[in-house]
Amino acid sequence: MKLKKKTPEELRSHRWYGAMDMRAFGHRSRTAQMGYERSDYAGKPVIAIINTWSDINPCHTHFKQRVEEVKRGVWQAGGFPVEMPAMSLSEPFQKPTTMMYRNFLAMECEELLRSYPADGAVLMGGCDKTTPALLMGAISMNLPAIFMPAGPMLRGNWGGATLGSGSDTWKYWAELRAGNITEKDWQEIEQGIARSPGHCMTMGTASTMTSAAEAMGFTLPGAASIPAPDSRHAAMATLTGKRAVGMVWEDLKPRDVLDADAIHNAVTAVLAIGGSTNAIVHLIALARRAGVKLDLDLFDALARKTPLLANIRPSGKYLMEDFYYAGGLRAVLKNLGGLLKSGARTVNGKTMGENIADAKVFDEDIIRCVEHALVKSDSLAVLRGNLAPDGAVIKPPAAEAHLHRHTGKAVVFADYNDMAARIDDPDLPVDKDSVIVLKHAGPLGGPGMPEWGQLPIPQKLLKQGVRDMVRISDARMSGTSYGACVLHVAPESWIGGPLALVRDGDLIELDVPGRKLNLKVSDAELAARKSAWKAPAPRYERGYGAAFSRHITQANDGCDFDFLEAGAQTPDPEIH
Ligand code: FES
Numbered sequence: 001m002k003l004k005k006k007t008p009e010e011l012r013s014h015r016w017y018g019a020m021d022m023r024a025f026g027h028r029s030r031t032a033q034m035g036y037e038r039s040d041y042a043g044k045p046v047i048a049i050i051n052t053w054s055d056i057n058p059c060h061t062h063f064k065q066r067v068e069e070v071k072r073g074v075w076q077a078g079g080f081p082v083e084m085p086a087m088s089l090s091e092p093f094q095k096p097t098t099m100m101y102r103n104f105l106a107m108e109c110e111e112l113l114r115s116y117p118a119d120g121a122v123l124m125g126g127c128d129k130t131t132p133a134l135l136m137g138a139i140s141m142n143l144p145a146i147f148m149p150a151g152p153m154l155r156g157n158w159g160g161a162t163l164g165s166g167s168d169t170w171k172y173w174a175e176l177r178a179g180n181i182t183e184k185d186w187q188e189i190e191q192g193i194a195r196s197p198g199h200c201m202t203m204g205t206a207s208t209m210t211s212a213a214e215a216m217g218f219t220l221p222g223a224a225s226i227p228a229p230d231s232r233h234a235a236m237a238t239l240t241g242k243r244a245v246g247m248v249w250e251d252l253k254p255r256d257v258l259d260a261d262a263i264h265n266a267v268t269a270v271l272a273i274g275g276s277t278n279a280i281v282h283l284i285a286l287a288r289r290a291g292v293k294l295d296l297d298l299f300d301a302l303a304r305k306t307p308l309l310a311n312i313r314p315s316g317k318y319l320m321e322d323f324y325y326a327g328g329l330r331a332v333l334k335n336l337g338g339l340l341k342s343g344a345r346t347v348n349g350k351t352m353g354e355n356i357a358d359a360k361v362f363d364e365d366i367i368r369c370v371e372h373a374l375v376k377s378d379s380l381a382v383l384r385g386n387l388a389p390d391g392a393v394i395k396p397p398a399a400e401a402h403l404h405r406h407t408g409k410a411v412v413f414a415d416y417n418d419m420a421a422r423i424d425d426p427d428l429p430v431d432k433d434s435v436i437v438l439k440h441a442g443p444l445g446g447p448g449m450p451e452w453g454q455l456p457i458p459q460k461l462l463k464q465g466v467r468d469m470v471r472i473s474d475a476r477m478s479g480t481s482y483g484a485c486v487l488h489v490a491p492e493s494w495i496g497g498p499l500a501l502v503r504d505g506d507l508i509e510l511d512v513p514g515r516k517l518n519l520k521v522s523d524a525e526l527a528a529r530k531s532a533w534k535a536p537a538p539r540y541e542r543g544y545g546a547a548f549s550r551h552i553t554q555a556n557d558g559c560d561f562d563f564l565e566a567g568a569q570t571p572d573p574e575i576h
Pocket of ligand 1: 059090091092126127128165199200204206
């Protein structure tokens with residue numbers, strides 16, 4: 001640990017406020033314009049509060065109030081809070097997908113911190129991509145930074161049943177298409193499934209990534225599991241603001257926290273909570289921002305020995321509110337014992353082991369011990385073969401077990417619109433053993449690798465009672481989804497990966513225990529198809545889309561922009 005405390009003159013903000021020149025006069029006079037006295041900020045750490053509140057983001061509606069609580073903590077600890085709004089990536093509304101803008105927000109976060117007089121930062125996010133985006137930006141900027149998770153919303157309810165975000169949308173949509181519930185039922189579900197501020201309360205990408213942020217040491221202990229409307233969430237916001245000030249004086253920066261042990265803990269935690277497959281893409285990008293090596297092989301290696309302990313939908317039964325009352329993430333981490341790197345540093349200055357030492361489990365069905373794990377291992381599997389030379393992923397516990405080893409004939413859709421037009425065609429040549437394939441859904445093809453990976457079961461099969469089939473794409477899948485869905489196939493079909501070469505009727509072999517995904521077509525035939533393949537025309541000629549298309553990396557490399565991965569530190573701006 002660093003022992004020497006910074007002096008006020010060593011603060012980064014001192015360069016803006018402390019000098020006796022004309023520029024500093026301007027900074028001070030404009031701060032006075034906002035109603036502050038010099039004593040409000042002089043010699044104090046400026047804490048930038050990067051707030052992803054927006055009227056269009058239902059998961060962050062409480063951030064207007066929470067930011068006041070963060071500010072309260074900053075003031076109490078002797079800092080100067082400055083709220084800086086940043087793009088809110090609203091999962092339900094933003095098209096074509098929030099993933100298209102994750103790197104955009106990461107850049108915005110990094111450049112806000114660089115271009116303004118920030119000494120440290122509180123990062124306020126939670127809805128899916130906001131968490132990795134803010135952390136990626138903060139890691140690259142490397143100013144003291146702490147993450148304040150939005151917290152999950154309360155349980156959903158309908159007619160006495162508990163509803164979970166996403167998972168029950170897919171479930172009841174299938175039941176509606178199968179004719180098992182009415183339009184009126186469906187409308188009632190619409191009213192009851194999301195009933196408070198906060199992010200999705202299943203173990204979707206939001207809960208997964210906020211938990212990963214805590215497991216890698218970027219939040220105060222326990223922060224990720226508190227439901228958004230709970231009074232403890234407000235108190236946590238204040239504590240987080242306070243701690244940000246301390247981190248500045250101690251000069252405790254993201255890359256002091258994010259090392260190989262922190263990444264090991266994040267991956268292990270994601271596996272133990274049955275986290276979203278999206279975490280794979282995000283954690284690879286995060287780790288690489290800090291120069292820490294992470295690839296698909298580490299996920300697979302840790303999956304082979306990490307038990308699934310959190311009984312949360314979609315892999316389990318309960319929701320995040322129940323998880324909090326049962327002890328939350330700290331209790332899961334404690335139950336992992338030696339599977340965790342207990343010496344990893346965290347933002348409160350203590351080790352992960354110290355932070356979870358007194359954690360308790362209050363419901364052993366919701367938070368399991370290793371002996372009574374829901375799944376002993378393999379809550380995630382990395383597949384390779386001639387259909388995915390650079391890897392693909394599947395979440396085995398979310399799939400019907402009989403599909404873990406399966407060979408079937410491909411039913412191929414050229415893109416999403418083709419699938420939407422034909423999937424429910426009564427004449428579609430598909431049966432329960434078919435393998436549904438979707439092309440052009442990857443980082444470039446989607447674009448933005450949308451969450452289309454839980455391809456719908458054809459209506460005629462739903463009516464026969466089929467609820468799971470092998471489905472393959474280069475898309476991602478919402479963490480709230482389930483099924484035998486092979487995702488993140490790399491390289492993607494848009495750039496001519498082998499997925500582009502699959503045709504109707506080809507045999508595809510999925511072997512999860514053997515970690516294989518193969519197209520049973522001869523090499524000679526595949527070579528002939530490849531030479532006949534034509535690259536699609538570029539989707540964007542200008543603007544952000546064009547920059548995105550030029551610089552986005554493939555799923556196995558984290559879908560970061562190639563120029564944002566770790567490298568020489570960008571210099572601070574001159575103040576003149
Ligand atoms: Fe925001 Fe699910 S919609 S987390």
